[in-house]
Amino acid sequence: MRPSPRLVAALAVLPLALAACGGSGSSGTSAPPSVADASADDRAVKGGGTLNVALNADPDALDPSSSTTLVGREVFANMCEKLFDIDAKSTLVPQLATALPDVSGDGKEVTIKLRQGVKFNDGTAFDAEAVKKSLDRHRTWEKSSRQADLEAVEKVTVVDASTVKLTLKRAFTPLTAQLADRAGMIMSPKALDAGGDNFGAGPVCVGPFTFAGRTSGSQIVLERAADYYDAAKVKLDKIVYKIIVDPNVRAANLKSGDVQVADQLATTTVAGVQADPNLKVVSGGGLGYYGITINVGNAGGSTEKPGPVNTALAKSPQLREAFDLALDRDVINKTVYNGLYEADCFPVAKDSQFRDAGLQCPKRDLAKAEQLVQASGVPTPIPVTLTAPNDATNQRLAQVIQQMTKEAGFNVSVQTAEFVATLEQGKSGKFDAVLNGWSGRVDPDGNLTNLITTQGSNNYGGMSDPGIDDPIKEAAAATDVTERAALYAKAMQKAAEVRGVLYLYHNKYYLGMHKTVAGVQYFKDGLPRFVTAGFAA
Structure with missing residues (x-):
């Protein structure tokens, strides 16, 4: 469907800082850069x-256990190695481990062989005891942001100086992917003892x-x-x-x-x-995504029991569908991002082996959106408060959303705040709708479990539905890629019906x-x- 003349006219009068800069989506002077350019x-x-x-931002504490920022991960990539990593093809490969884990038949015992003769950057020996110390800190420290990543791990055991065994509460296939991120970063035990909770002020890794x-x-x-x-x-x-x-x-x-x-x-x-x-x-x-999180059940905090939220969007699935159908993701990509992102309505990348081909996004359908609004019986214009980070690009995105949804009968008020403040609002549930995203993980569990399942710490929308929770839990225990993809498709399709998150694009x-x-x-x-x-x- 072509964007309506009213929408084109409305978008045309918004601040057009983008136009002056050009871009491959608008100027046609250069092709979009290729990821192969760097590794080649x-x-x-x-x-x-x-x-x-x-x-582009100042990282939070440089402590692998507590860090939550993408820019922090950029710094860690060059000073804190992990048990595993990914390569240019997004394949999991050993880093401080010597091979991928050996997993028992029931999936509950994971044995990892470690590099020998390795030293931390303070000269301390890297060994299984050091690995256990770091993993236990990630799992149990009250200030750790890795607890959810390693929640399936019940115990870490030193088998010998170059071998650790992880005993799991349940089979958890995404574990290797978790250990290829901050949850798998191993810190110097000497520096941990000296720094304690303040390790991030003087981090030491391999x-x-x-x-x-x-x-x-x-x-x-x-x-x-x-x-x-x-x-x-x-x-x-x-x-x-x-x-x-x-x-x-x-x-x-x-x-x-x-x-x-x-x-x-x-x-x-x-x-x-x-x-x-x-x-x-x-x-x-x-691997990541960006979108609009709608508060459908976060009444007292994302990790608390979901409860009723007294807003028009929260109370009416019809209105959430109408809001969604009023959006044109392709136009958003071209207007706000010069066509350099990838429009999508699901949280798993289109080229992922775990992305079912049957998952397709609906096109903008303003007529149906207007019908749903009228059928809801809610007087128009329907008020929606959209919280957005206060940088220029997010403000531009919020304005485009405001204009698109206005045509369907919504009156979106944009409330801007510092990026960190928007995250705090998200966690606490003190919002109607908020713009936010996720930097993404190679295993889809990292884009789903903590973000859309009941009481996940990053489930800002407060979504809670067994049709989402159960398939994701089953997929985490499965090992067959095709089976996992089908289960994730089932969960994502249900989430698309609940619409606690309206995914807009995968950001490059x-x-x-x-x-x-x-x-x-x-x-x-x-x-x-x-x-x-x-x-x-």
């Missing part, structure tokens, strides 16, 4: 030098670079690790992460040479960076780099890896 760069790299990297210092709101400095087990791969002397929140300033610093790498380029700046003969852009990400991450920089690895998790990076010889 095999130029020789000379030793030495400092790489200045612009981050990694190609070691933490050297941090100035809050300004920069984080990493230096080449002397004790790294694969030190011959590492070329750079130092990485300096500079916190540059404004996307236009981030792009300008890249063009001026003040930084040689800039993360998460705004889609409004991609074409301008690509047009510079000294720069290039590569893309990563795509665009990394700007000076053409002298080589050896960067950039995968679908959107984390730039600099272990083999440096300046071209």
